[in-house]
Amino acid sequence: MNGRSYRGMSAEERLTERRERLISAAYTLYSDPGFPETTIEKLCASARISNRAFYECFSGRTELMQVVHDRCVHETLLSVAKSVKQAPDTLLDRVEAGITGYIDFVTEDRRRARIMHLEVRRAGDCLITSRQQAVKAFTNMIETIVADRPEAVRINRHLLALGMIGALQELLIEWVLADDPPETDRLISTAVHIFHRSFAT
Known part of the structure; x- marks a missing residue:
């Protein structure tokens, strides 16, 4: 050229x-x-x-899918970080803000939700690295939110972050695939409940 x-x-x-x-x-x-x-x-x-x-x-469809997926992840991370930054400085408030910001942003455009939570898996093993990098980025964000919080002393932060990511992924796959998808407010309240129960004594 x-x-x-x-x-x-x-x-x-x-x-x-x-x-x-x-x-x-x-x-x-x-x-x-x-x-x-x-x-x-x-x-x-x-x-x-x-x-x-x-x-x-x-080079092919897979590289293009990786670029699209990575851009979706990057935009979502920026949006969630902004939501958390604007929240009151308490553990539960920051987590609720992060969950709400994530679900609201991802479901704002159904294409984004489908690519991030369904189509990246349907693309096969070639995008495992891209998926792992996304999980790592969101795990780091959650670990940062709960870091140095007395409430989190008894909780393994890394495992808690992975559990929250898994729950969010499954909730959003249900939202994408369901003939009658649940309201996003219901998704948010369910995810927040799961986190609250993680800290129940």
């Missing part, structure tokens, strides 16, 4: 613009009909680019 401009855009700018169009197309198609059903041809048709241009941007 040369560096000549075309329609006022450099080669690098054109590549970036095509990548973003593919990411946008994947965000929609990977959520519906889903990752296994979405071909490169469908992605290219939606993004209005050629198959050749696709391979100038990504």
